[in-house]
Amino acid sequence: MKKLVAILLALVLVASFAACAAPAATTDTAAADKPASGNPVVKIGIYEPASGDNGAGGKQETLGVAYANSVSPTVEINGKTYDVQLVKVDNESSNDKAASAASTLVSAGVAVVLGSYGSGVSIAASPTFEAAGIPAIGITCTNPQVTEGNKHYFRICFLDPFQGTVLANYAFSTLGVKTAYCLSKLGDDYSGGLVNYFVKAFEALGGTCVQDTFPDGNSDFTSYINNAKNSGSAVFFSPVSTEAAQLIIDQAQSQALGMPILAGDTWDSNVILQAAKGKNVDVTVTTFYPEGANAEFDAGFKAWVKADATQLANNGGDDTVAAVTAMGYDAYFFALEAMKKAASVDPAAIMTALWSTTYEGVSGPIALDQVNGDAIRNTAYVKHANTETGAWDALPPVTIG
Numbered sequence: 001m002k003k004l005v006a007i008l009l010a011l012v013l014v015a016s017f018a019a020c021a022a023p024a025a026t027t028d029t030a031a032a033d034k035p036a037s038g039n040p041v042v043k044i045g046i047y048e049p050a051s052g053d054n055g056a057g058g059k060q061e062t063l064g065v066a067y068a069n070s071v072s073p074t075v076e077i078n079g080k081t082y083d084v085q086l087v088k089v090d091n092e093s094s095n096d097k098a099a100s101a102a103s104t105l106v107s108a109g110v111a112v113v114l115g116s117y118g119s120g121v122s123i124a125a126s127p128t129f130e131a132a133g134i135p136a137i138g139i140t141c142t143n144p145q146v147t148e149g150n151k152h153y154f155r156i157c158f159l160d161p162f163q164g165t166v167l168a169n170y171a172f173s174t175l176g177v178k179t180a181y182c183l184s185k186l187g188d189d190y191s192g193g194l195v196n197y198f199v200k201a202f203e204a205l206g207g208t209c210v211q212d213t214f215p216d217g218n219s220d221f222t223s224y225i226n227n228a229k230n231s232g233s234a235v236f237f238s239p240v241s242t243e244a245a246q247l248i249i250d251q252a253q254s255q256a257l258g259m260p261i262l263a264g265d266t267w268d269s270n271v272i273l274q275a276a277k278g279k280n281v282d283v284t285v286t287t288f289y290p291e292g293a294n295a296e297f298d299a300g301f302k303a304w305v306k307a308d309a310t311q312l313a314n315n316g317g318d319d320t321v322a323a324v325t326a327m328g329y330d331a332y333f334f335a336l337e338a339m340k341k342a343a344s345v346d347p348a349a350i351m352t353a354l355w356s357t358t359y360e361g362v363s364g365p366i367a368l369d370q371v372n373g374d375a376i377r378n379t380a381y382v383k384h385a386n387t388e389t390g391a392w393d394a395l396p397p398v399t400i401g
Helices: 003-023 055-071 094-108 119-132 160-174 189-204 224-230 243-252 270-276 295-306 309-314 323-342 347-354
Strands: 041-048 073-075 080-090 112-114 135-139 153-155 179-185 210-216 235-237 262-264 284-286 359-361 364-366 379-386 393-400
Touching: 041 055, 041 094, 041 119, 041 323, 041 379, 055 295, 055 309, 055 323, 073 323, 080 094, 080 309, 094 119, 112 224, 119 135, 119 153, 119 189, 119 235, 135 323, 160 189, 160 235, 160 262, 160 284, 160 309, 160 379, 189 295, 210 224, 224 243, 224 359, 224 393, 243 262, 243 270, 270 379, 295 309, 295 323, 323 347, 323 359
Parallel strands: 041 080, 041 112, 112 135, 135 153, 179 210, 179 235, 235 262, 262 284
Antiparallel strands: 073 080, 284 379, 359 364, 379 393
């Protein structure tokens, strides 16, 4: 018996030493640090929601970056070829999870960050990127606070003051509406901010706004639809998440809303088209890119996304080209241009180079202002949901200034 116990103890000790000596389990990120090509690696962080209220939009934005990486997986910097590795994190559409997700990218050693879909999580993660000295490029986060007062967060999309003005003018001048019902999510930087800019512009035109908010986690919009109907309003403006938007569309149908619905860029999704198809609803949105604007990009993305079942599922189940996907594609190449301009993969050098980086994207020319690092853009695209075909009908784009 003593011999048996001794043998067992010896085996336990051997197993323990083996476990201590074994290398730590590697993640995809660590394994890719030494690619088969032998090239050095530069890492780009993808800071996006893959779950939560904005998960659908975050997945489509991420697809744009991933497709760009498949088109150009390397970059020439100062005479050296680097393999570009994407490091993805899910910020869960949650401001509370933002700093933790951002810290994961910092720990991974990314040279630059792209994202996020959703202004609130971008604002919440900003101090983490600033403290680490890593530049971040907003793709479709439109709230001014993302870049305001800092020198590390940049952006390639238009801003909500502009988008709110476009929507207000559309409601007042094109639709002839004099009273607008405006619904946002309580505490949400994006929807609350865009409603605020819409109200300012609409009231400056001579219109009247009735404002309402709903709490986090709400799924019953019946009372809000009734409030809109009873308020004397002639348009329902609610630039909320795609998750809430689907519920609003369903309940607008069942409650016979009876007025046009307006929203911003978050509603530019095939998820919205699928929700509206076959229903008696009238949905119009503003956005960054209309499918068909760049035939080569559209065709390439459609072929790529259909080649993989997971990619297709992340795109809402079909090959519709979302504006956020085109913007994600442009953001990737804009980041590569900054690296080339910096002649370095050092985050500080890239941050300096970004201010003067320009790029001709599929969504249009990209250049940044020298105040906040925001894109110089003055055109918004307007789309109307065709409830018979389940596709977007393009309306005339709007340019201001």
